[in-house]
Amino acid sequence: MGKVLVFxxxxxxxxxxxxxxVYAYLKQQIGVEAExxxxxxxxxxxxxxxxKFGFEAPRYIxxxxxxxxxxxxxxxxxxxxxxxxIEEVQITEVIDHHRIANFQTADPLYYRAEPVGCTAxxxxxxxxxxxxxxxANIAGLMLSAIVSDTLLFxxxxxxxxxxxxxxxxxxxxxxxxxxxxxxxxxxxxxLSDKALEDLLSxxxxxFQFGSYKSIVAQVNAVDINDVLGRQAELEALLTKNxxxxxxxxxxxxxxxxxxxxxxxxxxxxxxxxxAKAFGAxxxxxxxxxxxxxxxxxxxxxxxxxALK
Amino acid sequence: MGKVLVFxxxxxxxxxxxxxxVYAYLKQQIGVEAExxxxxxxxxxxxxxxxKFGFEAPRYIxxxxxxxxxxxxxxxxxxxxxxxxIEEVQITEVIDHHRIANFQTADPLYYRAEPVGCTAxxxxxxxxxxxxxxxANIAGLMLSAIVSDTLLFxxxxxxxxxxxxxxxxxxxxxxxxxxxxxxxxxxxxxLSDKALEDLLSxxxxxFQFGSYKSIVAQVNAVDINDVLGRQAELEALLTKNxxxxxxxxxxxxxxxxxxxxxxxxxxxxxxxxxAKAFGAxxxxxxxxxxxxxxxxxxxxxxxxxALK
Numbered sequence: 001m002g003k004v005l006v007f008x009x010x011x012x013x014x015x016x017x018x019x020x021x022v023y024a025y026l027k028q029q030i031g032v033e034a035e036x037x038x039x040x041x042x043x044x045x046x047x048x049x050x051x052k053f054g055f056e057a058p059r060y061i062x063x064x065x066x067x068x069x070x071x072x073x074x075x076x077x078x079x080x081x082x083x084x085x086i087e088e089v090q091i092t093e094v095i096d097h098h099r100i101a102n103f104q105t106a107d108p109l110y111y112r113a114e115p116v117g118c119t120a121x122x123x124x125x126x127x128x129x130x131x132x133x134x135x136a137n138i139a140g141l142m143l144s145a146i147v148s149d150t151l152l153f154x155x156x157x158x159x160x161x162x163x164x165x166x167x168x169x170x171x172x173x174x175x176x177x178x179x180x181x182x183x184x185x186x187x188x189x190x191l192s193d194k195a196l197e198d199l200l201s202x203x204x205x206x207f208q209f210g211s212y213k214s215i216v217a218q219v220n221a222v223d224i225n226d227v228l229g230r231q232a233e234l235e236a237l238l239t240k241n242x243x244x245x246x247x248x249x250x251x252x253x254x255x256x257x258x259x260x261x262x263x264x265x266x267x268x269x270x271x272x273x274x275a276k277a278f279g280a281x282x283x284x285x286x287x288x289x290x291x292x293x294x295x296x297x298x299x300x301x302x303x304x305x306a307l308k
Numbered sequence: 309m310g311k312v313l314v315f316x317x318x319x320x321x322x323x324x325x326x327x328x329x330v331y332a333y334l335k336q337q338i339g340v341e342a343e344x345x346x347x348x349x350x351x352x353x354x355x356x357x358x359x360k361f362g363f364e365a366p367r368y369i370x371x372x373x374x375x376x377x378x379x380x381x382x383x384x385x386x387x388x389x390x391x392x393x394i395e396e397v398q399i400t401e402v403i404d405h406h407r408i409a410n411f412q413t414a415d416p417l418y419y420r421a422e423p424v425g426c427t428a429x430x431x432x433x434x435x436x437x438x439x440x441x442x443x444a445n446i447a448g449l450m451l452s453a454i455v456s457d458t459l460l461f462x463x464x465x466x467x468x469x470x471x472x473x474x475x476x477x478x479x480x481x482x483x484x485x486x487x488x489x490x491x492x493x494x495x496x497x498x499l500s501d502k503a504l505e506d507l508l509s510x511x512x513x514x515f516q517f518g519s520y521k522s523i524v525a526q527v528n529a530v531d532i533n534d535v536l537g538r539q540a541e542l543e544a545l546l547t548k549n550x551x552x553x554x555x556x557x558x559x560x561x562x563x564x565x566x567x568x569x570x571x572x573x574x575x576x577x578x579x580x581x582x583a584k585a586f587g588a589x590x591x592x593x594x595x596x597x598x599x600x601x602x603x604x605x606x607x608x609x610x611x612x613x614a615l616k
Contacts, residue, residue: 105407107423
């Protein structure tokens with residue numbers, strides 16, 4: 001049996017990149033030849049975390065074809081978010097914390113999903129189940145993932161298990177979770193010098209809501225006007241993206257990480273319907289979403305239900 | 309939050325019925341209001357196990373609609389094998405050991421699949437993870453499930469983990485695994501007095517192989533001539549079933565539990581192709597399958613690959 005590749009989703013975020021590194025490490029400790037790889041560019045937040053704890057970004061692959069016969073998915077399962085060629089290889093494991101959709105295998109596999117805030121919280125259990133100690137630098141990566149996915153434990157996706165894992169891992173990593181976490185979030189949320197083209201794909205995920213092909217993208221901001229101040233340009237880009245990719249909806253969410261609110265810009269034939277889904281109005285192509293910070297828990301289920 | 313229903317697949321076997329009872333018990337111990345139910349008739353093997361360890365069969369339900377808002381699936385995930393109305397309720401957990409296909413949720417969930425021989429082997433771990441002791445009668449049910457799914461530890465689906473769990477549970481249950489196991493298998497494998505109509509649905513599962521709608525049914529026999537001696541009648545029933553349900557394939561497997569071989573009777577437009585998938589010939593509508601005993605590991609993957 002050759003090497004198994006471990007990777008998270010396209011347009012990788014901190015949980016996806018670090019969980020690939022962390023789980024490949026755990027597999028190696030139990031005698032499996034595993035390599036972490038990535039499917040896209042590493043964002044500024046993740047770079048901050050990798051640098052802090054002394055890691056390089058994993059190797060980039062464009063497709064799994066010719067790379068390996070067996071793969072392990074972390075932090076995702078939906079094929080349209082996964083590697084090109086995913087249907088052609090054997091998925092031996094999935095470690096994830098999302099809904100399951102557009103996923104299938106021909107053979108039985110190890111699938112571990114739990115409704116917690118972060119993949120790293122599940123990985124922390126797997127270290128214990130295998131009796132493998134978590135080294136300080138690996139703990140630092142796992143803490144970074146939890147802080148990122150839960151917005152410093154403030155997202156509604158955050159569970160008591162995430163909080164406990166975060167505390168435990170901060171201790172092992174030797175950092176103050178609140179202080180380090182805010183610095184990391186800010187490193188990723190400074191959007192003032194970002195080209196809007198880059199923001200579109202930074203954390204964009206494709207979904208099929210009923211018969212509607214959709215993208216829900218999300219960016220964290222310290223100042224949402226860094227993005228919304230350029231709305232005309234943003235709308236032009238979204239409109240082009242909708243046309244080029246035959247989308248029915250591009251739902252672009254800007255999340256204020258200091259106040260824990262979001263504003264979405266929605267373009268596409270079901271943009272009005274997407275606003276109604278939240279009991280809101282589409283005004284100037286914007287939807288105000290008070291208290292909404294979680295795509296997974298507060299956005300995707302609402303759109304899934306409304307557009308089915 | 310109301311009661312959560314726990315159930316296995318249609319045409320239930322011993323693992324499906326007992327795992328529903330066992331996991332509902334575990335959930336109750338950790339404070340969840342859970343009820344085991346079943347989606348079909350209890351077979352003779354399962355009756356033998358329930359009687360031996362002092363359990364009643366779970367309540368039968370025809371559909372989940374109006375029964376509960378939340379459900380837990382054990383020993384299956386594919387919707388066509390699950391309860392009618394499954395798309396309308398929230399699946400909060402799945403405990404399974406099969407491939408994943410035709411399954412999806414709108415929300416994150418707890419999904420625990422492992423590539424082991426039996427759901428009970430995973431449940432045995434969950435008792436430990438929750439720190440709940442396994443009572444003797446529950447251990448007896450779990451042992452029965454492992455014996456059934458692994459044909460007394462002889463199926464290629466049987467892993468070292470199943471063997472260890474079986475030994476551990478036999479000790480708790482206070483029975484001799486080999487002696488009790490063979491008696492239980494024989495109770496289910498005496499087909500001499502069975503109507504063929506009943507055999508067709510005893511352990512039949514529907515699959516979509518590529519564009520081909522298929523049923524793969526399996527019966528265990530001590531003497532395969534109990535079934536194959538009535539082949540003309542069997543073929544007539546399969547042909548009618550193929551026509552009535554617009555099937556492309558009815559693949560009916562008779563497994564010799566003493567010699568660990570199988571013979572299939574295949575009817576449908578891809579019957580020839582199904583024989584070729586095993587490097588065999590379709591002779592008199594039969595396919596001889598030496599050493600094949602596992603639908604999951606030795607039949608479904610082969611047909612999935614050949615008919616895709």
